[in-house]
Amino acid sequence: MRLLHTADWHLGQTLHGFAREHEHERFLDWLLDRLEDRAVDALIIAGDVFDGQNPPIPALGLFYRFLAKAKARCPALDIVVVAGNHDSGSRLEAPSPLLTEMGVRVVGALPVDEEGAFAPEGLVVPLTGRDGTVAARCVAVPYLRPADLPPLGEEEIAAGADPLVEGVRRVYADAAEAGRRALRPGEALILTGHCYMRDGALSELSERKILGGNQHALPVDVFPEDAAYVALGHLHRAQAVGRRESVRYSGSPLPLAVDEEPYPHQVVLTDVAEGRLVGVELLRVPRFVAIRRVPGGGRFAAPEDALAALTALELDDKLPREGWPYIEVSVELPAPRPALREEVIAALAGRPARLVKLSLRLTGSGEALAESVPLADLADLAPEDVFLRLYRRHHEGEPEPALLAAFHELVATVQEGA
Ligand SMILES: [Mn+2]
Incomplete structure (x- = not known):
């Protein structure tokens, strides 16, 4: 059975005021083609489908059109969607009565029984393989909020247990156990999660440190070893976690901040057979809109050099407006230069490019300029x-x-x- 794992779409996102709808639309079309030509049996979207709690209407349209097209082109495809920290779990789950009928399973929050106790059986979704029989059980765990976690006993707290880490560990233990109870011989156990793992490489600007910040990063052993695959979301940089090839962040399909430009954006194709992981292939998502950084590589240029580089940028006049590259300019200033922004705008005026960010670093000495103080942009x-x-x-x-x-x-x- 072949799974395609993706996450962190952030539909509805804007990059410094520019909507990403065009890029998302191109990505979803690309994804539909891959589902079909790579004969995918199940699609897992591991959270942060939307960028915000109340997604803009075009973003909702993109998502539901995608689901309808995916099921029309690949009728046997199982689709599992879990909420991330950016999503509203209840809003994501609201259309479940319709989506479940279509073979799309959405989990926004942990299911509870009549007494309000965690009912992990409700997380288990059967996934069918090529031959139409169940090949795996996916335990679809959404982003866990502190309120979702079971309280620890006083003794455990006195012994120094971290309530967040141990709480998450317990939820996963119960969830995985419910999955195991449903497994028949030869079926694979698959887990999802939207969380921040210890040793995960961050792209600082666009991921929130969730669940109490860095100090509560989760150790990889919260996921049981018998899981054939763990499909994670939250970190935008694709990576395997804790040297376990079977525990992975797919990464986001688009760079969601300019500092995410250098690394590849991708989705993960995973093959399981006889209950085990037998193959992992990373599919690179094409870059639909370029991000051009001047001078690039995290460096800062002198004002004259930056302006010259902007003037010299080769830009494609034939691109439609929504395809114009995003431009970031980083300038080192030995002395104040109040008109710099206007000079940068003038260097790009009338040209097919969009200025998204001007970063300044002061390098002069003396009373007026502190030594190498980076000017903080509140949005950063x-x-x-x-x-x-x-x-x-x-x-x-x-x-x-x-x-x-x-x-x-x-x-x-x-x-x-x-
Ligand atoms: Mn997230």
């Missing part, structure tokens, strides 16, 4: 950074871990609109 700061800056302004030292955890919980509550 994570809530935690703002909190830390404010804390340091009013207090000595760093905030206590408990205070930081409480802050993260508050931010998560606000972001989820709960």
Whole structure:
């Protein structure tokens, strides 16, 4: 049986004010072709389908059109969708009565029984292989919020257990056990997750540090060894986790921030047979709109050099407006230059390109210019950074871990609109 694993579509995202709809549409068309020509049996979307809790109408249209086309072109395709931290779980699940009929299973939140207790059987989705028989059981675990986790006993807390990490471990243990109970001989156990794993390589700007920030990154052993494959979402850089080839982030199909430009964006094709992982192939997603960084590579250019490089950029006049490249310019300033933004805009005026970001670094000395102070753009700061800056302004030292955890919980509550 062949699975295609993808995540972090972030439909409805804008890049510094520019809608990505055109790129998403091209990606989804590309994906439909791959589902068909690579004879995919099951599609797993591991969270962050949408960029926000209340997706814009064009983003909803893209998603539902994609599902309808996928089922029309590949009627036997099983589709599993779990919510990520950006999604509203309940909004994603709302059309379930229709989607389940179509063979699309959406899990926005952990299922509970009549008493409100976690009912992990509700997460288990059978996946059928080429011959029409069940080849795998997917335990579709969505992004877990702190409120989803079982409380620890006092003894465990006294022994130093981390309530978030141990809570997640317990949810996965129960979920995997429900999957195992459903397995028949020769079927594979597959898990999903939307979480931040320890040793995961971040692309800092566009992923939120979830579940209490970095200190609560999960160890890879929360996933049982008998899982044939674990399809993860959240980190936008594709990677296997903890040296386990079977535990993977597919990565996002598009760069969602300019600093995600250098690495390949892809989806994962996974083959399972006789209950085991037998093959992994990474399919590179074409870059539908280019990101051009001046000077690039995280470096800063002198103003004259940056302006000259912009003027010299080779741009394609035949591209439609939505295909114009995104331009980032990074400039090092020895002295203030208030008109720089206007100069940059003038260098690109009338040309087929979109300026998304102008980053400045001050390098002069003296009273007016601090030594090499990067000017922070509020949009680039994570809530935690703002909190830390404010804390340091009013207090000595760093905030206590408990205070930081409480802050993260508050931010998560606000972001989820709960
Ligand atoms: Mn995420």
